[in-house]
Every structure is written in structure tokens, then in C-alpha cells.
Amino acid sequence: MTTLYRVGQQTLTLGFVPLLDAAPLIVAKELGLFAAQGLNVSLQREASWASIRDKVAFGVLDGAQMIAPLPLASSLGLGAAAVPMTTALVLSSGGNAITLSSRLLQQLDLDPATLPCPLASGKALQQYLLQQSQQQRQPLRLATVSPYSCHHYQLHYWLSTAGISARQVEVIGVAPAAMAAQLASGTIDGFCVGEPWSSLAQLSDHGRIVTSCDQLWHNWQEKVFAVSQQFADNQPECYLAVLTALLQACYWLHDIQSNSDKTAQLWHWLAQPQYLALADSGLTSSRLFNPVIPQAFFGAALNIPWRSQGAFILQQMRNLQQWQGPLNQPLLQQVYRPDLYRQVAANLGFSAPSADWRLEGEVGSKGDGSRFIDGLLFGMQL
Amino acid sequence: MLAGQPDNIASAIARYTYALLLNLSAPKYLQARCQSVTLFIINKLLKNHRYNARLLRLSTVQPAPNKGIQPLYLCRQNELCRRQPSHDAKCSALEQLLLHSRYNNAKADSSTVDKTPLSVMLVDDETDRALLVEQALAQHGYQVVCRLTSTAALRYHVERVQPDIIIIDMDSPDRDTLEHMTIISQHNPKPIVFFAGPNDNPDSADSIKLAIQAGVSAYIVDGLTAKRVKPIIDVAVARFNEFQQLRQQLHSSQNQLAEQQLIDKAKRLLMKKQQMDEAKAFSTLRKLAMDRQQKMADVAKDVIAILEAL
Structure with missing residues (x-):
């Protein structure tokens, strides 16, 4: 099978925290999507987000599943030394x-x-x-x-x-x-x-x-796939190949909650001891996803890292006095790369929004916009 | 009690206060009140210790070089503003300030400050490894003030002990709890941060990478210089690596022992049930292993299964 990106039998270690939304990484590995890109990926379970951040920052991990604000916090130097990180793919929303x-x-x-x-x-x-x-x-x-x-x-x-x-x-x-x-x-x-x-x-x-x-926060980015800026700069083809495999995995997870065959297969993978070790948890395949807690992995406007959502997160950081600074700043352009997402999506034949920013809080005609419970509208003058 | 020259102390306080005010995210009117309350306490305390409060000139103060003054003090100050605390509370708050200003003064005043022993807290669920690290640190003259194997009451112990350095297993899920404490100030008497960034100094980046690979992560009181922390981290990293090797050795010798026991058992069964002598039983096993290109232990396992079934 020919691959789009020249990765040359690259070996990568990617980190995840045992949560349901680690699914895209696990699916990409188990379904052979990484291998199809010529990547030899090993997944490493981590116990804390601090550990994920430090290991990505110092190159012990090549990339990882991250809580969406973490690449921003790391680039800003909040809670640790500043290390520029970047994301081009949202792995999940909700959960x-x-x-x-x-x-x-x-x-x-x-x-x-x-x-x-x-x-x-x-x-x-x-x-x-x-x-x-x-x-x-x-x-x-x-x-x-x-x-x-x-x-x-x-x-x-x-x-x-x-x-x-x-x-x-x-x-x-x-x-x-x-x-x-x-x-x-x-x-x-x-x-x-x-x-x-x-x-x-x-x-x-x-x-x-x-x-x-x-x-x-309806339709909001939850986990992203992030790498250090250094990795993105040094191994651009490899990075795109990983993103491609992960986006395919997200697509596989599409509509999973209504597809019992897929959930059974996913449960079987997640249950393994090296991943979520669900065997004795009381969580069965039919109860893997709680209907009360919506969770999605793929959508026309879901996987793109909206810069407007990044700006909103910056505002939350400011509200809680974790950080002070202007919202519309070059940092967002570096941390959030919707342009790379569009490139990856186009090669897979998925349509992607052409904008980097949107009005947050407006559901829109297709229903894929975000919505805040108090009806807030969050927009930026660009 | 308070050490050092009045000038040093006063300037340290002044620098600290200024940094506090700079970092304060409170609204302007609150900042102004904060400033006056802080000055009031400083005057009061300095008077108690017969220092000349006029040494304080905030207008000439430079911003603190390290911007990482953590929110603890900010909130302390905020609370001072809101509640009008007792005299004792004010004094203890300032003593805290003074304590930290000693670290910040480390460069100017390194001869006296470096003698203050750093207190270390170890958090590791591997009891043996923690003991190994503690002993090594003691040999190097560092005091381990608290060693925790269970992290259930981590927050309580950090508040109680107020260590200068916390060394914690990289893979402990409680690192996120510690991270949280760096922003929840009123419950965290000491600001804690992961040390130097990879871009600041390539050498330190390498040593941090080695520490991470060994499974060591560390949190230090803000203001401590990397020079003072590095020896402690190095000791911990060395012992973590040593422990890893010990465990691998133990694992392989346990395996060897288990294999030897299997072979012995197979031999005994052959001697008993097939009336062989020991040499014959051993050579039978060895020949089987060579023919089947298997390990002796695997052959022994099969032999035991067959003979016991008979």
C-alpha cells in the first residue's frame, strides 16, 4: 500500500490517559491505521496530564492526547516552564x-x-x-x-x-x-x-x-492531539501521517453510540489491561457510552481546532486569574493550526470549514456550532 | 529569629511587595488598599524588631527578576485586605514573606543563605526505592522531612511540612493534585513549580530528560536556584535508576530460580517413575530440549505434565 507521506519506517511513542476519549489513538493503533501510514507507533499510558505535558515537552513522548487547554497552557508557561506546543486535530467533544x-x-x-x-x-x-x-x-x-x-x-x-x-x-x-x-x-x-x-x-x-x-458548552473541543512545536517543525511529514491516521480513527468512531457492533469491538480494545483495563470495572459494552453524557469523535465542524475556541479558553484562564494578556494574539495562530487540519481532511476527502474563527455560541443552520447554556455569544473582532 | 542586616531585609521586603503588587490581578482600588495594608504591616513588624522602617522606599524598588511570584501571597494579601486580620496574622504573613525573601536574596547573600538546609519531601509508593533515595540524600547532607508512600493525604502533608522540594514519582496520578496546589494559593503555603525550561539551557534540558526517563519529577519552592536543586535531583535520579536495575536483576534471578525448580522437579519425577539415576534423568531432559529446540525449563514443564498425568 502506498502512503501519501514519506515517513520512512518512523517509530513513534504517543501518550494517552486512560479515558474513553483516548479511543482515537487506541483505534488507530488496533485497526492498523498508523501502520497503513508506514508508522510504527507504540502507545504509552500516562497517569497524569502533568506527566503527559512534561514528556511531550522534553521529547520523551513524540505526541499525545491532551486536554484542549493544555497546549495553550504549556506554550504560555502556566504551571511549568514554557514549551511551545501545537495542535491541528480535535479528537473528541463532550464526555x-x-x-x-x-x-x-x-x-x-x-x-x-x-x-x-x-x-x-x-x-x-x-x-x-x-x-x-x-x-x-x-x-x-x-x-x-x-x-x-x-x-x-x-x-x-x-x-x-x-x-x-x-x-x-x-x-x-x-x-x-x-x-x-x-x-x-x-x-x-x-x-x-x-x-x-x-x-x-x-x-x-x-x-x-x-x-x-x-x-x-455544547459542541466544544474536549481532547486534542498535540505535539511540541519542535516535533511539528522537524518532522512535518511524519506529523501529517499521524494526523491522517487519527482522523481516520475518529471517522471510524463516528456514530458509535448507535452501532452496537462497533461499540462491542471498541469495548474489547479499550478493556485490555494496557489501555483502560475495564474488565472488572462494571462497565459493559452496552453501557460503554452513557446516554446522559453525549460524546462525539467526528463531525464536519468538530475536528478542526477553532481558534475562536482557543480564544474563549484564554478568556477562561483570564477569568480565573491563571493568566493575563490579550486574547487575539499570535500565540493562537501557532498553537491552533486549522490550516493543517484542512490539508489532512482534504486528502481524506472530508469537507472542512474554510474559516479559522467563528462566532461561538451560535448553533447555526447545520446545528454544528457551539452553544452556551446561558446563551452567551463569544466573538472576536479580527 | 530574623537574620541578616536591616537593609537587606527591608529591600527584600520591598522587592517582594512590589512584585506582589505587579502580579496582583485584583482591581485597582483593591491594589491600592493592598499596598497600604502591606506597608502598614511592614512598618509594624520592623518597628517590633527595632528596624528603621524609613529604609523602605517603594519608589526606588526594581521589579523582582523572577516573575514567578506565585498567587499564594497575592491571595494572602487579598485576604488581608478583605478581613482586617489580627496583629499576629499580619506578623506571621510577613514572616513568611521574609522567609521567602531570603531565597530571593540568595545571590546577594549566598554565604549565609546556602547554609540553610533544604528540606525534601519524597512521594513514592515504592517504599524500598524511597528509602534508598532518603538514605542517599542523608549521606549528601539533605534532610528528608517527609516520606509518603500513600498520596491520600498529600495536600495535608504539603501544607503541614512546607517542603522546599518535593520529589514525586513521574507516574504518580497525584501529580495533577500537586499542579492544582500551585494555583490554589490559600491551601498551599509554598509555591511549587517544575524547574527550568528546555529552551533556557540545553544542558539542563538533557538532565531533565534523563530525570523524566528515570521516573523522577520535582517541584521546588519558587526562587530556589537551579544550582542548589540539581544535586538533589541528581541523587534521586541515580537512586531511581539503581532501583530499576536492582529490580531487573531480582526479576531475572527469580526467573532462574523458578526454572531450576522446574528442572529439579522433572528430574525427581523421572527418577521415581522411570527408575533413572540422576545423571540419566538430566541427560534425558537435555536431549529432549536439544531435539525440540526448547529451553530446559519448557521441556521440564511438559515432562512434569505428562508424568503427573500417568
């Missing part, structure tokens, strides 16, 4: 959810069986916090996975739509796999995490999902 402990829901006087819309449950939480502050109790403690993740920003977004400021609650970092246990022990009162960890926590009955993050 995150906010869970509150059953104990807290009881105090909020919310019936776990019929939870109201996220705005109403947020309001209930706000009222509760108002009473709490008069009684001088321990502050509410919520957890996310990384300070530079969509989870973190989505959790704060939900709180702020309910009129709860970041100062009123304590937000800490907890590894996804430890969330359910910490919720059970009462260390935390709620969390925002990616699948399958919300579903697993709900299975263990210590908490209830109050909202999926797709309800908060």
Missing part, C-alpha cells in the same frame, strides 16, 4: 460531567431521581451556600482533574451561571480514578471529570450526575 455527592444533594433538597436542569440545580447550590456562609461551616470542596482543563473551566462556568463565585467554594485537583473514592469518603462534595469516571461513580451510588458539560 465530561459534573457529579455531586448524594449527601450534598440531600442537603440541597434535590431528589436524585428527578434532577432539574443545570441552571436550577446551580441555583439550589447557590442558595445553600448562602445559608452556609452565615453558619461559618467548612467550605464546599469540589474537584477537577487539572487546573488547565475544560473540566476546570466548565465547573467554574456552571458555578458562575448560578451566581457562585470562585471564592465561595474550594476547588482541588484529584486524579480521575480517585474521584469516586474521595466522594465516598466525604473528602470532596462533587467533581467534574471525563468518562467513564462519572458513570462509574454513579454506579457506585455515592453521587449523581447533575449535568453533562455538553449541556454547558
Whole structure:
């Protein structure tokens, strides 16, 4: 089989964190899509996003699945030394959810069986916090996975739509796999995490999902494939070949939730011990994707790294005082490469949007635009 | 108590305060209040220690060279503004400032500062490896103030111990918890960051890459110089590598032992059930192995299975 890119039997190591949305990397490997590009790829499981970031920064990994804000944070030098990183492909959207402990829901006087819309449950939480502050109790403690993740920003977004400021609650970092246990022990009162960890926590009955993050930010980039700028510069053909294989994998995962054969096959792959080790998790092939938490891997406007979404993430960083600076800056042009995406998509015969920026918060006629729960419109004067 | 000359301390405080104000993302009116409250505390404390507060001239202060003043202090200051804390609280906040200004003053004042022993916290679920690192560090004169195998109460211990350096297993899922602590200031008495960037210095990039490959990651108090941290990291990396080799050796010798036991068992069965002597039993096994081009242990396994089934 002839390949489009000259990669010359390149051996690559790519990193992933055991989550459902690591699927594109695992599918690309198991389906032989990397091999078809002449790439010899080994996948390496990592325990933390910090580890992913450091290993990509120092060339121990050639590329990795990343939470969408991480390439930006790394390029800005937030939380670590500044190392320019870049992405040209969004791997997934959705999959995150906010869970509150059953104990807290009881105090909020919310019936776990019929939870109201996220705005109403947020309001209930706000009222509760108002009473709490008069009684001088321990502050509410919520957890996310990384300070530079969509989870973190989505959790704060939900709180702020309910009129709860970041100062009123304590937000800490907890590894996804430890969330359910910490919720059970009462260390935390709620969390925002990616699948399958919300579903697993709900299975263990210590908490209830109050909202999926797709309800908060609809059609939003969640995981991206990122490499260091150095890798992108030094091995451009190899980079394009990896992107091609991954986009094909995303296409394979298209409509997976309505295709039981594909989900069974995917479950079989993900379940393996070197990937997500699902065997004893209680998660079966038919329950791999939680219908309450929409998750998508492919779409005409989904896989392109919108610079407008990057700008919005920068604004979230600014809101939470992680960073200060102008939103429309050259950095976004370097970190987000929709032009490379278009090149890869065109070679595979997929249509791609011709714009780099769009008005975020406008669903559009095709329904593939983004939408914020509070009706926000986010646009930039270019 | 507070060491050093009044001038040094005053200028250190001043530089620090200025950096704080620069980094403060609070609105302008809050910054102004912050400035006055900080000055008030500084005056008060300096008076307590009979230092001349007039040495402070904020207008002549230069911005701190390292921009990485972490939000802890910012929030501390914010809180000071909001709550009007007790005198003790103000003093302890300033003492914290002074403590850190000592690190920032390291270059100007290296003779005295370098004598302050750095405290190290080890987080590693491999107990044996952690012990190995602790012993090695002790030999080099570094104090390990806390060694954690379980990371369940990591946050609590970091707050309690306030280490200068945290060395943590690269593959620990709790690294993201630590990262979070760098931005959640009021619960993190010490700013912690991964050290030097790869572009700053190619040599240090190589040594960091070696550290990452060995499985070592580190967080250090902001303001510590790479010169002081490197020996500690080097010790940890050496011991992590040594531990890895030890484990491989152990693994291979365990394998050898298990294989030898299989061969012995097959020999015994042959002697018992086929009435062979030991030499004959051994040569039978060896011939089988050569004929089938298999390892002795694999042949022994088959022989055992057959003979036990008889």
C-alpha cells in the first residue's frame, strides 16, 4: 500500500490517559491505521496530564492526547516552564460531567431521581451556600482533574451561571480514578471529570450526575492531539501521517453510540489491561457510552481546532486569574493550526470549514456550532 | 529569629511587595488598599524588631527578576485586605514573606543563605526505592522531612511540612493534585513549580530528560536556584535508576530460580517413575530440549505434565 507521506519506517511513542476519549489513538493503533501510514507507533499510558505535558515537552513522548487547554497552557508557561506546543486535530467533544455527592444533594433538597436542569440545580447550590456562609461551616470542596482543563473551566462556568463565585467554594485537583473514592469518603462534595469516571461513580451510588458539560458548552473541543512545536517543525511529514491516521480513527468512531457492533469491538480494545483495563470495572459494552453524557469523535465542524475556541479558553484562564494578556494574539495562530487540519481532511476527502474563527455560541443552520447554556455569544473582532 | 542586616531585609521586603503588587490581578482600588495594608504591616513588624522602617522606599524598588511570584501571597494579601486580620496574622504573613525573601536574596547573600538546609519531601509508593533515595540524600547532607508512600493525604502533608522540594514519582496520578496546589494559593503555603525550561539551557534540558526517563519529577519552592536543586535531583535520579536495575536483576534471578525448580522437579519425577539415576534423568531432559529446540525449563514443564498425568 502506498502512503501519501514519506515517513520512512518512523517509530513513534504517543501518550494517552486512560479515558474513553483516548479511543482515537487506541483505534488507530488496533485497526492498523498508523501502520497503513508506514508508522510504527507504540502507545504509552500516562497517569497524569502533568506527566503527559512534561514528556511531550522534553521529547520523551513524540505526541499525545491532551486536554484542549493544555497546549495553550504549556506554550504560555502556566504551571511549568514554557514549551511551545501545537495542535491541528480535535479528537473528541463532550464526555465530561459534573457529579455531586448524594449527601450534598440531600442537603440541597434535590431528589436524585428527578434532577432539574443545570441552571436550577446551580441555583439550589447557590442558595445553600448562602445559608452556609452565615453558619461559618467548612467550605464546599469540589474537584477537577487539572487546573488547565475544560473540566476546570466548565465547573467554574456552571458555578458562575448560578451566581457562585470562585471564592465561595474550594476547588482541588484529584486524579480521575480517585474521584469516586474521595466522594465516598466525604473528602470532596462533587467533581467534574471525563468518562467513564462519572458513570462509574454513579454506579457506585455515592453521587449523581447533575449535568453533562455538553449541556454547558455544547459542541466544544474536549481532547486534542498535540505535539511540541519542535516535533511539528522537524518532522512535518511524519506529523501529517499521524494526523491522517487519527482522523481516520475518529471517522471510524463516528456514530458509535448507535452501532452496537462497533461499540462491542471498541469495548474489547479499550478493556485490555494496557489501555483502560475495564474488565472488572462494571462497565459493559452496552453501557460503554452513557446516554446522559453525549460524546462525539467526528463531525464536519468538530475536528478542526477553532481558534475562536482557543480564544474563549484564554478568556477562561483570564477569568480565573491563571493568566493575563490579550486574547487575539499570535500565540493562537501557532498553537491552533486549522490550516493543517484542512490539508489532512482534504486528502481524506472530508469537507472542512474554510474559516479559522467563528462566532461561538451560535448553533447555526447545520446545528454544528457551539452553544452556551446561558446563551452567551463569544466573538472576536479580527 | 530574623537574620541578616536591616537593609537587606527591608529591600527584600520591598522587592517582594512590589512584585506582589505587579502580579496582583485584583482591581485597582483593591491594589491600592493592598499596598497600604502591606506597608502598614511592614512598618509594624520592623518597628517590633527595632528596624528603621524609613529604609523602605517603594519608589526606588526594581521589579523582582523572577516573575514567578506565585498567587499564594497575592491571595494572602487579598485576604488581608478583605478581613482586617489580627496583629499576629499580619506578623506571621510577613514572616513568611521574609522567609521567602531570603531565597530571593540568595545571590546577594549566598554565604549565609546556602547554609540553610533544604528540606525534601519524597512521594513514592515504592517504599524500598524511597528509602534508598532518603538514605542517599542523608549521606549528601539533605534532610528528608517527609516520606509518603500513600498520596491520600498529600495536600495535608504539603501544607503541614512546607517542603522546599518535593520529589514525586513521574507516574504518580497525584501529580495533577500537586499542579492544582500551585494555583490554589490559600491551601498551599509554598509555591511549587517544575524547574527550568528546555529552551533556557540545553544542558539542563538533557538532565531533565534523563530525570523524566528515570521516573523522577520535582517541584521546588519558587526562587530556589537551579544550582542548589540539581544535586538533589541528581541523587534521586541515580537512586531511581539503581532501583530499576536492582529490580531487573531480582526479576531475572527469580526467573532462574523458578526454572531450576522446574528442572529439579522433572528430574525427581523421572527418577521415581522411570527408575533413572540422576545423571540419566538430566541427560534425558537435555536431549529432549536439544531435539525440540526448547529451553530446559519448557521441556521440564511438559515432562512434569505428562508424568503427573500417568
